[in-house]
Amino acid sequence: xxxxxxxxxxxxxxxxxxxxxxxxxxxxxxxxxxxxxxxxxxxxxxxxxxxxxxxxxxxxxxxxxxxxxxxxxxxxxxxxxxxxxxxxxxxxxxxxxxxxxxxxxxxxxxxxxxxxxxxxxxxxxxxxxxxxxxxxxxxxxxxxxxxxxxxxxxxxxxxxxxxxxxxxxxxxxxxxxxxxxxxxxxxxxxxxxxxxxxxxxxxxxxxxxxxxxxxxxxxxxxxxxxxxxxxxxxxxxxxxxxxxxxxxxxxxxxxxxxxxxxxxxxxxxxxxxxxxxxxxxxxxxxxxxxxxxxxxxxxxxxxxxxxxxxxxxxxxxxxxxxxxxxxxxxxxxxxxxxxxxxxxxxxxxxxx
Amino acid sequence: xxxxxxxxxxxxxxxxxxxxxxxxxxxxxxxxxxxxxxxxxxxxxxxxxxxxxxxxxxxxxxxxxxxxxxxxxxxxxxxxxxxxxxxxxxxxxxxxxxxxxxxxxxxxxxxxxxxxxxxxxxxxxxxxxxxxxxxxxxxxxxxxxxxxxxxxxxxxxxxxxxxxxxxxxxxxxxxxxxxxxxxxxxxxxxxxxxxxxxxxxxxxxxxxxxxxxxxxxxxxxxxxxxxxxxxxxxxxxxxxxxxxxxxxxxxxxxxxxxxxxxxxxxxxxxxxxxxxxxxxxxxxxxxxxxxxxxxxxxxxxxxxxxxxxxxxxxxxx
Numbered sequence: 298x299x300x301x302x303x304x305x306x307x308x309x310x311x312x313x314x315x316x317x318x319x320x321x322x323x324x325x326x327x328x329x330x331x332x333x334x335x336x337x338x339x340x341x342x343x344x345x346x347x348x349x350x351x352x353x354x355x356x357x358x359x360x361x362x363x364x365x366x367x368x369x370x371x372x373x374x375x376x377x378x379x380x381x382x383x384x385x386x387x388x389x390x391x392x393x394x395x396x397x398x399x400x401x402x403x404x405x406x407x408x409x410x411x412x413x414x415x416x417x418x419x420x421x422x423x424x425x426x427x428x429x430x431x432x433x434x435x436x437x438x439x440x441x442x443x444x445x446x447x448x449x450x451x452x453x454x455x456x457x458x459x460x461x462x463x464x465x466x467x468x469x470x471x472x473x474x475x476x477x478x479x480x481x482x483x484x485x486x487x488x489x490x491x492x493x494x495x496x497x498x499x500x501x502x503x504x505x506x507x508x509x510x511x512x513x514x515x516x517x518x519x520x521x522x523x524x525x526x527x528x529x530x531x532x533x534x535x536x537x538x539x540x541x542x543x544x545x546x547x548x549x550x551x552x553x554x555x556x557x558x559x560x561x562x563x564x565x566x567x568x569x570x571x572x573x574x575x576x577x578x579x580x581x582x583x584x585x586x587x588x589x590x591x592x593x594x595x596x597x598x599x600x601x602x603x604x605x606x607x608x609x610x611x612x613x614x615x616x617x618x619x620x621x622x623x624x625x626x627x628x629x630x631x632x633x634x635x636x637x638x639x640x641x642x643x644x645x646x647x648x649x
Numbered sequence: 650x651x652x653x654x655x656x657x658x659x660x661x662x663x664x665x666x667x668x669x670x671x672x673x674x675x676x677x678x679x680x681x682x683x684x685x686x687x688x689x690x691x692x693x694x695x696x697x698x699x700x701x702x703x704x705x706x707x708x709x710x711x712x713x714x715x716x717x718x719x720x721x722x723x724x725x726x727x728x729x730x731x732x733x734x735x736x737x738x739x740x741x742x743x744x745x746x747x748x749x750x751x752x753x754x755x756x757x758x759x760x761x762x763x764x765x766x767x768x769x770x771x772x773x774x775x776x777x778x779x780x781x782x783x784x785x786x787x788x789x790x791x792x793x794x795x796x797x798x799x800x801x802x803x804x805x806x807x808x809x810x811x812x813x814x815x816x817x818x819x820x821x822x823x824x825x826x827x828x829x830x831x832x833x834x835x836x837x838x839x840x841x842x843x844x845x846x847x848x849x850x851x852x853x854x855x856x857x858x859x860x861x862x863x864x865x866x867x868x869x870x871x872x873x874x875x876x877x878x879x880x881x882x883x884x885x886x887x888x889x890x891x892x893x894x895x896x897x898x899x900x901x902x903x904x905x906x907x908x909x910x911x912x913x914x915x916x917x918x919x920x921x922x923x924x925x926x927x928x929x930x931x932x933x934x935x936x937x938x939x940x941x942x943x944x945x946x947x948x949x950x951x952x953x954x955x956x957x958x959x960x961x962x963x964x965x966x
Contacts (some may be wrong), residue, residue: 339834339835339836339837340804340805340834340837454697455696483696484695484696484861485695485861485862485863485902485905485906485907486695486901486902486905487695487696488905488907489905489907489919492907493919511834511835512835512907513835513909514864514906514907514908514909514914515907516909517907517908517909517910517911517913517914518907518914518917520911537911538911538912541909541910541911542911551836552835552836553909555835555836555838555839556835556839556864556909557839557864557865557867557868565843565846566839566842566843566868567839568836568839568840568843569836
């Protein structure tokens with residue numbers, strides 16, 4: 298598979314009155330053509346900052362890309378000028394935001410908003426753009442597009458608005474689509490429809506998606522690969538099966554155990570103790586160590602490198618070091634690992 | 650549930666907006682259910698189905714259009730003296746969905762929490778009042794230093810804890826939690842849910858838990874009511890509802906929950922629900938019927954027989 302986007306050793310800081318907040322501290326990932334990469338993590342882990350930096354949407358006043366590269370089509374977006382970025386945004390890379398109530402302009406008709414990128418980037422004539430807008434509305438499943446085109450955002454429900462936002466994002470068939478919690482503000486039934494729509498459209502226009510969410514159920518539904526972020530770093534990355542059935546990082550264990558499954562009984566839900574690290578003064582060693590029940594002495598002193606688990610699976614935890622003691626993961630995770638082993642054994646038997 | 654003491658009875662509750670106008674909205678349309686003392690009743694449904702309105706009508710944030718809400722046998726709605734309303738307000742409290750919008754940004758945490766204490770005169774002295782605020786903060790897992798801060802200094806999870814402390818300040822018996830965790834992160838959700846469970850045990854609270862996250866609802870609730878278009882479609886003990894959902898809408902809702910399990914997600918089939926699939930006759934009486942013990946479904950006579958048969962056959966397997 299071909300790489301479409303490469304992020305290399307990205308460091309981003311925010312300058313605040315309290316000092317320099319190191320929001321992103323060395324993030325590396327690749328995005329392949331046609332895949333969906335989900336980025337998960339708690340609020341403040343840097344998932345949104347990472348993706349906003351790809352679009353260069355961070356406030357220029359107080360944010361700074363300290364170092365690192367964002368390679369897209371042999372161009373380093375980290376060094377691109379505003380003018381260059383304007384040509385890329387909405388055309389090659391576009392974004393769907395969390396809240397469809399605020400990401401549309403309330404004073405413009407839906408039609409105008411969908412036509413905007415078409416007129417700007419593809420230099421279509423007005424009538425052509427209008428035709429294309431109608432097609433897009435139809436594509437995202439909005440009935441009666443001729444009528445809807447002339448309506449304003451307040452005349453749409455939340456799910457319908459998100460469909461409009463998706464139509465705008467896809468107007469110029471971007472190579473990369475960044476979806477920042479696109480379904481968090483919607484309820485389950487509508488969420489399901491939007492996820493199905495996104496998967497369907499992805500196949501049609503062959504775009505790659507970076508999907509940010511904290512809902513692991515959604516991740517399991519949409520993702521091909523998953524990157525888990527903590528304290529401004531990616532701590533584990535792998536295919537969706539590897540992350541859900543064979544997680545290696547204690548933080549991923551915590552995330553998975555804190556979700557009730559439909560057969561969880563009365564026992565207390567697992568809670569990751571403590572609070573996220575203070576990125577004003579990032580801790581020496583592993584940022585997760587103070588909250589990690591499996592922490593060892595070395596975790597407090599030295600940051601763990603990425604250890605390779607398989608060709609596609611990497612995790613940054615000293616537990617994977619050959620000298621590390623064997624530890625028992627939490628019960629919920631062990632059950633999943635058993636399933637993973639069974640599956641692996643099964644696929645060998647089938648001669649796969 | 651050993652003793653089944655009814656704490657709250659909702660009888661044919663109706664809440665219409667814009668009555669008599671062309672844009673009349675029947676947000677809640679004939680709702681009947683009971684909440685027993687010490688239990689958690691979950692209320693689920695898609696946005697706009699009237700679940701929040703139900704909560705708000707019960708606590709009298711809206712004046713009900715029709716029907717009764719009886720709290721320990723006394724009607725909540727209707728004409729009341731100020732003293733009666735005050736007494737009632739102490740027993741019933743609410744936790745709101747959005748921890749950013751439900752706390753006054755100009756008030757210190759201590760003022761927010763102590764407002765109820767002041768109104769009901771629960772503190773004897775200034776010192777006593779501060780002591781109460783501090784102990785409430787500690788109950789919800791914050792510390793006493795937080796009392797002098799403003800809401801903007803807190804994270805979402807912490808704010809929701811402040812909202813919970815405020816609700817607890819007047820020692821209520823019954824708490825309506827309107828999507829208390831929807832705006833929070835997964836890891837924080839677990840903290841807040843654990844806290845609500847712990848408080849329920851310690852203080853013998855009864856909850857009405859409104860949410861659209863079905864896996865959390867199942868985890869926290871003893872019984873669950875499924876709402877659609879202002880009506881209850883199904884009401885059953887949580888386990889029973891998930892194991893053998895009967896109403897097509899419940900099935901559709903259950904089929905839509907994304908689970909953190911990629912294998913399941915790949916093979917999931919989403920069931921769509923169309924209210925017209927029932928083909929109800931005008932003459933037919935459609936109402937809540939008890940299909941299995943404590944398992945009520947909104948259905949016609951004909952469907953009732955069908956559901957009963959299916960339920961029994963499932964039991965045998």
